Amino acid sequence: MPEKYHIKTTPVPPRLPRIGKHGIVDWREDCARCHNCVKKACVYDRHRQEAAYIRNLKYSDFLFFECMGCFSCVQNCTKDLLCLTINSEYKKLGNHYWTPEIIHITWQQAETAAVPVSGAGYRGKFSGHGFDSMWTDMSEIVRPTRDGIHGREYISTSVDIGKKPSYLTFDSDQNISGLPAVIDIPMPMIVDMNPAEFTLPQLESYIIEAVKLTDLIAIVDSAKWPAALNDSQMKNIEAYLPHIAFHLNPDAPEIPFDVLRKTRLVEIPDHDDVLSRIAELKEKYPGLIISVRVALDSKGVDRTVELSRLGAEVIHTVADFNGNEIGVDSPGFIKDRIREIHTTLIKEGIRDEVTIIASGGFALPEHMAKGLLCGADVISIYLPLLIALECRLCNTCRPGLICPARLEDISFEYGVGRMRNLIAAWHLQLIELMGAMGMREARRLRGDVGRAMFFEELEEEIFGTLFGSRKRA
Structure with a gap:
């Protein structure tokens, strides 16, 4: 049994006065x-x-x-x-999706690295848009709880990134051969690039330090290399490269061979000739795992399924930062689209051969668990780490405008400490949720909709026969 994953944390008080309710x-x-x-x-x-x-x-x-x-x-x-x-x-604070409550809770977690407790139980919302219409089923009678958050029972939050074979092959000596490379990360979360709407703070060096301390992976735009690392990190670059996944921007200079070969994961944008690009990179870097970044637009679901059929090992499906489909008049939410992708791949018998990374709209730790239950293997975040630095998600996050949170003045220790605390709080809450569901392994969460309840389905089941189906706008 592997060693328990634990993140060492220290309280990091806020720089600015708290904005209370x-x-x-x-x-x-x-x-x-x-x-x-x-x-x-x-x-x-x-x-x-x-x-x-x-x-x-x-x-x-x-x-x-x-x-x-x-x-x-x-x-x-x-x-x-x-x-x-x-x-x-x-x-x-925030917007219609990233509500003041979400921002306030994130600030609290980044300060204390603890599970937020109100003392009055959960007071809602019990239904609503996005993840609010989905509930996790925590029946203690059917599934006895596990006490993992206090260390009395072992709960594994590790997941794999990479292609898994549908069958095993053996060589002449009866040894298993031809196994593809797989990355094991200690929790089902990586850090994404910043959305285009939030470009003011250049936080790459802070994020890379935080993911190194938590043993995770951060996606970094190749156009920002080598400026993404500070001088101290560059001196010890060998320790940081396994925690960096370059997004190979076609408009940016090529990453040096000696740098890219020391990474474990790389991401390329989707395009018509993406399979040739994958083959080219595989030939040059045999042990490298390649992810294809697919925008969750009107064709995002079909494109993800198509790439899975064609043999892509990792697909990163990206919604907008509110979790909605991109460029669609009546956009669907990422949980529903991921569930659609997962179900389709199961029907075609290829679900275990591809890793699905979901991005967009993951604002709280419970969203991470709900994303896995809908069918994602891993989720990626960025804005929660930005909010951890006391960001208010205002609309002035552009060069030349004053940042209300004074993000340009933060120290390196403060930024890294708050990000590490937030990741630790998310990990603790994942363990708490899995323990309440009686689960010992995060890999088993993927697509297990039997552990979840969906408001739309319950409403249809209970009231549909009486009043008919709800009319959709």
């Missing part, structure tokens, strides 16, 4: 100046902290937003001068 409006006009003012009785001491904070305010747009929303001061004020409200800055 709640704030207190103080009307003041009719204040009676009570001797036992409720502000003094705040159990979190937030009112005194706010006064001290404002005296030393560094940036005018960084106000104090650390109210815990306990409602005590509002309820006990004898003049009813205090009012609890939702922080307007909190409402501005």
